Amino acid sequence: MSALSGRALGFVGIGRMGAPMCRHLAAAGAKLRLFNRTRAAADALAAALPGITVAGSPKEAARDAEATFINVSDTPAVEAVLLGESGVLAGLKSGGIVIDMGTTAVTPTRRFAAAVEAKGGGYVDAPVSGGVVGAEAASLSIMAGARPDDFARVKPLLERLGRTITHCGGVGAGQVAKIANQMIVGLTIAAVAEAFALSRRAGVDPGLVRQAIMGGFAQSRILELHGERMVTGSFEPGGRAGLQRKDIAQALELAGEVGIELPSTKANLALWDRMIAQGFAELDHSGLYKIYEG
Amino acid sequence: MSALSGRALGFVGIGRMGAPMCRHLAAAGAKLRLFNRTRAAADALAAALPGITVAGSPKEAARDAEATFINVSDTPAVEAVLLGESGVLAGLKSGGIVIDMGTTAVTPTRRFAAAVEAKGGGYVDAPVSGGVVGAEAASLSIMAGARPDDFARVKPLLERLGRTITHCGGVGAGQVAKIANQMIVGLTIAAVAEAFALSRRAGVDPGLVRQAIMGGFAQSRILELHGERMVTGSFEPGGRAGLQRKDIAQALELAGEVGIELPSTKANLALWDRMIAQGFAELDHSGLYKIYEG
Numbered sequence: 001m002s003a004l005s006g007r008a009l010g011f012v013g014i015g016r017m018g019a020p021m022c023r024h025l026a027a028a029g030a031k032l033r034l035f036n037r038t039r040a041a042a043d044a045l046a047a048a049l050p051g052i053t054v055a056g057s058p059k060e061a062a063r064d065a066e067a068t069f070i071n072v073s074d075t076p077a078v079e080a081v082l083l084g085e086s087g088v089l090a091g092l093k094s095g096g097i098v099i100d101m102g103t104t105a106v107t108p109t110r111r112f113a114a115a116v117e118a119k120g121g122g123y124v125d126a127p128v129s130g131g132v133v134g135a136e137a138a139s140l141s142i143m144a145g146a147r148p149d150d151f152a153r154v155k156p157l158l159e160r161l162g163r164t165i166t167h168c169g170g171v172g173a174g175q176v177a178k179i180a181n182q183m184i185v186g187l188t189i190a191a192v193a194e195a196f197a198l199s200r201r202a203g204v205d206p207g208l209v210r211q212a213i214m215g216g217f218a219q220s221r222i223l224e225l226h227g228e229r230m231v232t233g234s235f236e237p238g239g240r241a242g243l244q245r246k247d248i249a250q251a252l253e254l255a256g257e258v259g260i261e262l263p264s265t266k267a268n269l270a271l272w273d274r275m276i277a278q279g280f281a282e283l284d285h286s287g288l289y290k291i292y293e294g
Numbered sequence: 295m296s297a298l299s300g301r302a303l304g305f306v307g308i309g310r311m312g313a314p315m316c317r318h319l320a321a322a323g324a325k326l327r328l329f330n331r332t333r334a335a336a337d338a339l340a341a342a343l344p345g346i347t348v349a350g351s352p353k354e355a356a357r358d359a360e361a362t363f364i365n366v367s368d369t370p371a372v373e374a375v376l377l378g379e380s381g382v383l384a385g386l387k388s389g390g391i392v393i394d395m396g397t398t399a400v401t402p403t404r405r406f407a408a409a410v411e412a413k414g415g416g417y418v419d420a421p422v423s424g425g426v427v428g429a430e431a432a433s434l435s436i437m438a439g440a441r442p443d444d445f446a447r448v449k450p451l452l453e454r455l456g457r458t459i460t461h462c463g464g465v466g467a468g469q470v471a472k473i474a475n476q477m478i479v480g481l482t483i484a485a486v487a488e489a490f491a492l493s494r495r496a497g498v499d500p501g502l503v504r505q506a507i508m509g510g511f512a513q514s515r516i517l518e519l520h521g522e523r524m525v526t527g528s529f530e531p532g533g534r535a536g537l538q539r540k541d542i543a544q545a546l547e548l549a550g551e552v553g554i555e556l557p558s559t560k561a562n563l564a565l566w567d568r569m570i571a572q573g574f575a576e577l578d579h580s581g582l583y584k585i586y587e588g
Binding site for chain 1: 400423457468471474477482488490497502507514548549
């Protein structure tokens with residue numbers, strides 16, 4: 001019998017990431033109560049799996065739940081489903097834990113946690129890397145920020161969803177790690193794009209350059225995957241440029257709050273702005289390569 | 295008996311990279327004639343290995359050689375030992391090949407090749423990645439630019455020195471690939487440094503961030519090796535910041551020549567300048583992290 005058998009869990013937000021997570025938790029025997037803005041998606045999932053019921057509000061999804069997952073699109077959406085009327089906080093029992101799996105700004109995250117803790121609950125920020133493919137394969141990298149006890153309690157749940165679960169520190173630390181991740185991804189894409197664009201302009205095939213340098217210090221998953229997309233000109237997303245831009249802007253916002261200058265990141269934001277201004281917001285972020293053409 | 299047995303080769307420049315290369319070639323049975331500015335180093339190597347003699351000039355080292363390696367510090371040094379009075383070109387026999395293993399500017403490389411080809415010779419630019427450790431283990435990545443026939447002739451020699459030998463295109467293509475490599479290295483170091491500096495300033499341990507994101511899209515050898523150095527504050531070189539700065543400046547010089555703007559690379563140059571202005575030119579390039587402190 002699974003360790004999760006019979007545990008009551010709330011789940012708010014069943015998108016392309018949330019739905020496979022629900023499946024993994026249900027498969028492990030958890031009793032899920034779902035809320036989704038578009039109810040039909042929740043109904044369909046509940047019909048397909050055992051132990052799932054559908055709630056009329058985030059509050060109802062969270063009621064009596066040991067833990068309630070939030071998996072919505074952005075910081076204002078987290079605020080609405082958590083603190084709004086009929087929000088998760090209104091339904092939270094003492095000792096209940098809120099787990100935010102989304103990429104949410106750091107300072108609001110700490111404010112959300114304070115509100116939850118004031119009601120006797122615990123808060124875990126647990127953003128992920130690995131995308132829809134990782135969510136479906138339960139192979140996500142999960143970066144968690146939480147009080148140690150809260151982390152210990154939710155770890156068995158997170159282990160159903162990801163392969164690497166790292167406790168990065170107190171509340172907000174998971175979001176900081178996610179920002180660091182997105183910064184490195186965005187800046188490395190620009191590095192590869194500029195190196196390939198210069199090569200091509202100097203008359204050398206970027207595909208051969210990629211092959212020549214892959215085994216050395218320039219090696220990265222970005223060079224491997226996104227570099228290949230630049231070589232073949234295949235820019236279907238994947239990770240959309242518009243979202244990458246949002247993440248870089250969020251990094252610079254946090255940098256402003258904590259008083260640090262990040263010149264590379266600032267230069268990087270201007271590149272995504274240029275890409276988006278050229279009408280490429282919906283392309284994969286590797287399509288940044290296109291702004292160096294022509 | 296080795297494929298190189300008895301082949302007469304010139305070798306100009308026996309530094310920390312050149313000396314182990316000579317050992318590998320001699321071990322494979324090549325007859326080497328060495329020239330080094332400081333003669334004592336050449337004498338010592340010749341005394342220690344069979345089939346090695348010492349020449350009084352680059353011209354003498356190249357005389358009757360099937361191929362002559364050049365492994366000197368920078369573009370002006372290549373020009374001096376190749377085109378100077380008593381230079382390699384003066385000793386080159388028709389059909390002889392010049393192999394430049396150093397990191398040399400692209401446009402001069404093409405000019406050097408033209409001079410060699412005018413005398414009936416061939417030119418191969420073959421810069422390497424992997425450092426002294428790679429030279430000693432014969433595990434270098436070698437990026438070659440050459441006419442196809444010239445590349446085919448020197449490939450068995452290069453295979454004694456490296457593990458990955460990639461023919462990137464005509465003369466200069468190896469140098470272009472090397473510049474691309476150095477750009478990606480320099481820009482990725484800055485990406486990791488800014489991500490870690492922001493994390494720390496936001497109260498999160500960069501060591502935990504590194505661990506959390508290593509399995510995802512942010513993965514790179516830089517995050518692994520140089521990121522570790524940032525976490526532990528160990529900045530003994532390794533690759534010196536002063537050299538990294540030179541490589542980035544060279545990339546921007548080439549960009550100017552071919553008429554392409556590289557905003558990330560330009561911003562990157564300013565960071566190395568700042569690091570060097572703070573007195574850190576002799577630190578490992580991962581020490582860029584220090585400019586974000588305090």
